[in-house]
Amino acid sequence: MPKLKTWQLTAGSAVAGLALAAGAVAVAGPWDSGQRKAERDLAAAQDRTGGAHHEAARPDPADPAPAPSARGVLSALGAPAGAGAPSGHLKEVLEPLLGSAALGSVQSASVVDAATGTQLYGSGERTVMTPASTVKIATTVAALSALGPDHRIATTVLATPDARKVVLKGGGDPTLEKEGLRTLAADTARALRDKGAGPVSVAYDTSLYAGPDIHPIGKGNENLARVTSLMVNEGRTNGSSSGTADRTPDPAGDAARAFADELRGAGVEVTGRPAAEKAPADAEPVAKVLSAPLSALVERTLTNSDNDIAEALARQTALAAGEEVSFAGAGKAVYDRLAKLDLPAQGALNGAHFADGSGLDRADKVSAALLTGLLARAADPAHPELRPVLTGLPVAGFSGTLSTRYSGAAGPGLVRAKTGTLSGVNTLAGTAVTKGGRLVAFAFLAGDTVDADAAQKALDALASALTTAP
Numbered sequence: 238m239p240k241l242k243t244w245q246l247t248a249g250s251a252v253a254g255l256a257l258a259a260g261a262v263a264v265a266g267p268w269d270s271g272q273r274k275a276e277r278d279l280a281a282a283q284d285r286t287g288g289a290h291h292e293a294a295r296p297d298p299a300d301p302a303p304a305p306s307a308r309g310v311l312s313a314l315g316a317p318a319g320a321g322a323p324s325g326h327l328k329e330v331l332e333p334l335l336g337s338a339a340l341g342s343v344q345s346a347s348v349v350d351a352a353t354g355t356q357l358y359g360s361g362e363r364t365v366m367t368p369a370s371t372v373k374i375a376t377t378v379a380a381l382s383a384l385g386p387d388h389r390i391a392t393t394v395l396a397t398p399d400a401r402k403v404v405l406k407g408g409g410d411p412t413l414e415k416e417g418l419r420t421l422a423a424d425t426a427r428a429l430r431d432k433g434a435g436p437v438s439v440a441y442d443t444s445l446y447a448g449p450d451i452h453p454i455g456k457g458n459e460n461l462a463r464v465t466s467l468m469v470n471e472g473r474t475n476g477s478s479s480g481t482a483d484r485t486p487d488p489a490g491d492a493a494r495a496f497a498d499e500l501r502g503a504g505v506e507v508t509g510r511p512a513a514e515k516a517p518a519d520a521e522p523v524a525k526v527l528s529a530p531l532s533a534l535v536e537r538t539l540t541n542s543d544n545d546i547a548e549a550l551a552r553q554t555a556l557a558a559g560e561e562v563s564f565a566g567a568g569k570a571v572y573d574r575l576a577k578l579d580l581p582a583q584g585a586l587n588g589a590h591f592a593d594g595s596g597l598d599r600a601d602k603v604s605a606a607l608l609t610g611l612l613a614r615a616a617d618p619a620h621p622e623l624r625p626v627l628t629g630l631p632v633a634g635f636s637g638t639l640s641t642r643y644s645g646a647a648g649p650g651l652v653r654a655k656t657g658t659l660s661g662v663n664t665l666a667g668t669a670v671t672k673g674g675r676l677v678a679f680a681f682l683a684g685d686t687v688d689a690d691a692a693q694k695a696l697d698a699l700a701s702a703l704t705t706a707p
Contacts, residue, residue: 255704275282284611295689298398313691324490330702335360339695341661341685347605348703351668354581354613365588368680369657371666372596372603374626375589377535378611379574380550381623383557386532390553392417392467394425394496395520400434404516405496405521406442407467407489409552409562410528412537415495416471417526422499424524436506440491442516443467448563454597456623458484461597463542464552464564465489471545479541490515538656540637544595551594564593565665568658578620580610591696596657605680608666612678616668629654633700642693650699654679656693661685663692677703 324562327348335346347362349355356362390410398401402494418678423460428439445466452461459481462472468488475482485491500507528534531550538546546692551567553576560566576586585607592600615623631637638656643649654667666680686692 238698239540243279260340267395267667268616289397289706295698296582299419299648300525305438311660327703327706330706332360334695334699334702335681337695337698339452339688340571340663340681340683341687341688341692343684345605346680346699347684348677348679349581349613351613351616351678354610354617356582356609357677359606360608362606363584363587363604365590365604366684367599367659367662368596368601368603368608368660368666368682369662369664370544370596371608371655371657371680371682372548372591372601373538373542373594374611374655374666375575375591375603376449376547376551376571376594377538377626377629378578378615378623379554380531380573381535381625382578383554383570383574384531386530386625388550389527389529390534391528392421393422394524395516396425396428396432396434396437396523397520398516400429400432400438402438402517403429403500404442404520405467405493405511406441407445407465407492409490409549409551409556410444411462411468412469412528412534413468413492413526415499418492418496418499419502420526421524422496422503422505426500426503426505426630428523437500438508439493439497439500439511440495440514440516441467441489441511442514443489444515445556446562448561448565450490452548452595452597453600454562457484459483461595461637462488464545464548465576466562467492468545469495471543479543517653532625535625539611539626539629540631542638542656544597546557547595548593551591567594568592575607575611578611580607581613582606582610585610597659603681604683605666608680608682609678612666612668614678616676616678627668628654633697643697643701646697647700647704648697649705652700653699657682658689658693661687663689663696664697665693665700667700669700671703671706673707679703 270591335344344361345364346360348358350357375443391408392405392410392413393406395406408690439667443466450463450465452464462468462484465488469492472484472488473482474485497507497511534546535542551571552562555562555570558570558573560570571591580626588602589607590602592598614620615626630653631639633643633652635637651670654665657664662684664682668676668678672674681696
C-alpha cells in the first residue's frame with residue numbers, strides 16, 4: 238500500500254474529529270463501542286493514525302456547528318501550501334478509471350465539495366440508476382430529517398381494563414432484544430399484581446404496518462426478515478447481529494411467544510398461546526421499552542448495510558408524514574422529505590423513485606448527483622441532525638462493509654463510503670479527503686457489471702484516486 242504522508246493522515250483524523258465535535262456526548266450501543274475498539278486495534282497494528290470511527294454526534298443547538306472541511310486545522314499543522322484548494326485535475330484522474338470495462342456500460346458519477354455542494358466533477362451525474370444499498374443514504378437522511386437524531390422507537394404492552402388480557406404491540410423496532418422482552422414482562426407483571434389480576438391471555442398487535450410484509454425479493458431470503466412492526470433481533474435464528482442469516486418465517490409470533498415465556502418467568506399465569514389481534518381501544522399501556530436513538534440506528538444501518546433497520550427507518554418516516562406505513566407509503570414519504578432539504582443541485586430528485594428503504598428492490602432509482610447532494614447536506618453546519626449519516630459510513634480498510642477492501646490502495650482511513658451490490662449493479666458513495674485537504678462527497682454508480690469483485694476494485698480505485706488529487 239502506498240505510504241500516506243503524515244499531513245494526509247492528519248486530514249483524515251481532523252475531518253473525523255470535526256464530525257465528532259458537531260455535538261456533545263453520543264449515545265450508541267455496545268456494537269458501536271466494540272467496533273471502534275476493533276478499528277483502533279487495527280490502526281495500531283498497521284501504524285495508521287487516520288480514519289478512526291466515532292460515535293454519532295449528539296448536537297446541542299446552542300453549540301456552534303463545525304465546518305465540514307479541515308482547512309484551518311491543516312494550515313495550523315503545516316500542511317502543504319494550497320491545502321484545501323480546488324482541484325482542477327479530477328477529470329484527468331477519474332475518466333481513465335471510469336473507462337474500466339469492470340464498471341459496465343452504464344454509469345453515473347459525481348464529485349462535489351462537501352463544504353459548499355459545488356460540483357467538481359460529473360459524468361452522467363443526472364442519470365437515474367438502480368443504486369442498490371447506497372439508497373440507504375437517502376433513507377437515513379429522510380428519517381433523521383423527519384424525526385431527529387434523538388427519536389426512539391417504542392414497543393408497548395397494553396392491558397384490558399379487567400386485566401385479563403395483555404397485548405404486545407409492535408412499534409417498528411427490528412432491534413428489540415430478549416432483554417427488552419424481559420423488561421417488558423417484569424414491568425407488566427408488576428402492573429398486573431397492582432391490579433390484583435389473575436391468569437391472563439397474551440395477544441400481539443402488528444397493525445402499525447400496512448400492505449405486504451414480504452419484500453419483492455421474496456420470502457425466505459437471508460438478506461431480510463418479513464417486514465413487520467414486531468420482531469426480536471431482526472428475526473435472525475442464529476444469534477448474529479449483522480450480515481446475512483436465516484430468518485424465522487413468523488417474527489411477530491416468535492416475539493409474542495418469547496414474551497409470554499418471560500411473563501411466566503416473572504410469575505404471571507399465562508393461558509393459551511399468543512394470538513394475533515389488534516389491541517382493544519380501551520386497553521391501557523402498562524409497559525414500554527425504547528430502541529437506541531435514531532442516530533445510533535442510522536450508524537448501524539450504514540456501517541453494516543442493515544436492510545431490516547433501513548426498512549424500519551423508511552416506515553418511521555412514513556409515520557411522521559402521516560402516510561400509509563407500507564412500502565409505497567414509505568417511498569413517498571422519503572421522496573417528499575428529501576424534497577424539503579433544498580439540495581445543492583437543483584432538480585437532483587428528478588426521476589428518483591424509492592421502492593423500498595434498503596435498496597434490495599431494483600425498482601429504486603437515484604442519480605449520483607442526488608447522492609452527493611444528500612452527503613453535502615449531511616455535512617452542512619445548518620443540518621447537524623444529519624451528521625450520523627457521515628459518521629455511520631464505513632471506513633475504508635477499517636469497518637463495516639469496507640473492512641476488507643482497499644488493500645494496497647491509497648484510501649484506508651481517508652475514504653468513508655456506503656457500498657451497494659446487486660447482480661449486475663455495483664455502487665459506492667461517500668466522502669474522501671483529498672491531498673489538498675478538501676473533504677469531497679462522491680458517488681459512483683455502475684450498471685451491467687459482470688464481475689462483482691472486479692467492479693468493487695474499480696470503484697475503490699476511483700475513491701482512492703480522490704485522496705491523491707490536489
